[in-house]
Amino acid sequence: MKPPLLKLTNVNSYYGKIRALNNVNLEINEGEIVTLLGSNGAGKSTTLKTISGIIKPKSGEIEWNGQNLVNVPPHRIVESGIIHVPEGRRIFGGLTITENLELGAYTFRKNKKWIKEGIERAFDLFPRLKERSKQIAGTLSGGEQQMLAISRGLMGNPKLLMLDEPSMGLAPIIVQEIMHNIQEINKQGTTILLIEQNAKAALRLANRGYLIEIGNIIMHDSAEVLREDDRIIRAYLGA
Ligand SMILES: Nc1ncnc2c1ncn2[C@@H]1O[C@H](COP(=O)(O)OP(=O)(O)OP(=O)(O)O)[C@@H](O)[C@H]1O
Ligand SMILES: [Mg+2]
Structure with a gap:
């Protein structure tokens, strides 16, 4: 079997x-959608920040494609193919959709053709963004801003896309649309690490999941098994 794409030890x-x-242990294999579930303050965002190099772990190992990521600066981690779409979207509110996407491609800034193709791909995935390409991002709806944040992440050509609560604060219909698009991105070849409070939606999409509580991974299994687990059902899926 192939070694995992990403391995935290x-x-x-x-x-x-x-x-x-x-002592977080977590593995992601190439091509998977893995979800990280847990309540507020459990350590989900911290896990992503640690992988993307924003936080330096005090101890432990992070292996990516056979390379050690600890002490690698965040911009190098981005260049190596790990893109983190943070909580709360953080798009550039004063810039247009297209300008936001161009900035997402900064690792490829010399390659105009690549940028143009990337924008086209984003617009194929999210036609709403295409209709509004010249609109100032700060005036977009919450759902549209999330679509832009994900699309901007894709402009960096990730091998692994890490999404921190993409459904936060959005209406159920928009959540469905975004989840569908995450699946589509995965089908096109991007491995996904998805943080979700909406465990139901996440476990529908994911191959596997991890449950974190107060900084500890307390369970990990296939999505099918987690969907049937009493603890998960009680705490995260509703009775
Ligand atoms: N910058 C910070 N300084 C100090 N403590 C922090 C900081 N960021 C997070 N923490 C603490 O670390 C713990 C884990 O936080 P984290 O943001 O990873 O949780 P989370 O699982 O993403 O929660 P949420 O679902 O609310 O986003 C929490 O107890 C939090 O208060
Ligand atoms: Mg968080």
């Missing part, structure tokens, strides 16, 4: 003296 991350990740 006993990763410990701290904010000052407070330990936010406690």
Whole structure:
């Protein structure tokens, strides 16, 4: 079997003296959608920040494509194919959709053709963005802003796309649309690590899932098994 694309081994991350990740072990294989579930404050975003190099783990190993990621600066991690779409979207509100997408391609900034094709791909995936390509991003709806944030991430040509709560605050119909598009992105060859409070939607999409509580991974299994698990059902899927 192929080794995992990404492998975290006993990763410990701290904010000052407070330990936010406690010996986290997590693997992602090429082509998978993996979801990371957990309540508020469990350490989900911290896990993504640690992978993308925003937080340096105090100990533990992160292997990516056979390369060690600990101590690699964040921009190098982006260039190596890991893109993190953070919580709360953080698009450039004063710029148009197209300008936001162009900025997402900064690792390829010399390749105009690649940028043009990337924008076309984003517009194929999210036709709503195409209709509004000259609209100032700050005036977009929440759902459209999320679509833009994901599309901007794709402009960096990720091998692994990490999405932090893409459905946050959105109406169910838009959540469905975004989940469908995440699946589409995966089918086109991008591996996905998805953080979701909407466990139902995430477990419908994912191959496998991890459950994190107070910095500890307490369970991991196939999505089918997690969907039937009493603990998950009680805490995350509703009775
Ligand atoms: N910048 C920070 N400084 C200090 N503590 C932090 C910081 N960011 C997060 N924490 C703490 O680390 C723990 C994990 O936070 P994290 O943001 O990873 O949780 P989360 O699972 O993403 O939660 P949520 O679902 O609310 O987004 C929490 O106890 C949080 O208060
Ligand atoms: Mg979070």
